[in-house]
Amino acid sequence: MGAESIITGITRGGTVWTPQFVTALNEEKCIGCGRCFKVCPRDVLTIVQRAVDDVDFDDDDDDDDDGDNSFMTLTNPLDCIGCEACSRVCPKACFTHAELPLAA
Ligand code: SF4
Ligand code: SF4
Incomplete structure (x- = not known):
């Protein structure tokens, strides 16, 4: 029933x-x-520049196309359709996903 x-x-x-x-x-x-x-098919994400003081120079396991001074943000999370495409391609396991109730 749940x-x-x-x-x-x-x-x-x-x-x-x-x-x-x-x-x-x-x-x-x-x-x-x-x-x-x-x-992402829904424009949920936006990449932004990291402040100089926050730049992480530890790229020991970054093997390619490292944006180094940028990071991704969730700007339109309510447009997400839960396809999980983002997590399939993310090399750093940055995303957390969950099923959600209808009346959320
Ligand atoms: S699960 Fe990821 S790729 Fe799919 S719509 Fe949501 S943010 Fe975009
Ligand atoms: S795929 Fe992962 S590491 Fe790359 S920009 Fe998106 S959240 Fe960041």
């Missing part, structure tokens, strides 16, 4: 699935690579 109050979707083939909406983005871990921005 599942009825959770937001669900349905595929073209009729399979029900549960969107996992973005609830947080760890800006401290973010390296500003922009991958999530490129794949």
Whole structure:
């Protein structure tokens, strides 16, 4: 019965699935690579410049396209459809997702 109050979707083939909406983005871990921005279909994200004092020069495990002085923010979280594309491409596991109730 509880599942009825959770937001669900349905595929073209009729399979029900549960969107996992973005609830947080760890800006401290973010390296500003922009991958999530490129794949998000809903303009949920915006990349911003990091203040000079906050630039993280520890790039020991950054293997490519490091934005280094930028980070991603959640600017339109209510437009998220819970597709999880952002997390699939994020090299730093910055995103937190959750299913949400219909009346949130
Ligand atoms: S879950 Fe999908 S819609 Fe939501 S922020 Fe990530 S890519 Fe965008
Ligand atoms: S994919 Fe991850 S590390 Fe890259 S900009 Fe997005 S949140 Fe930051």
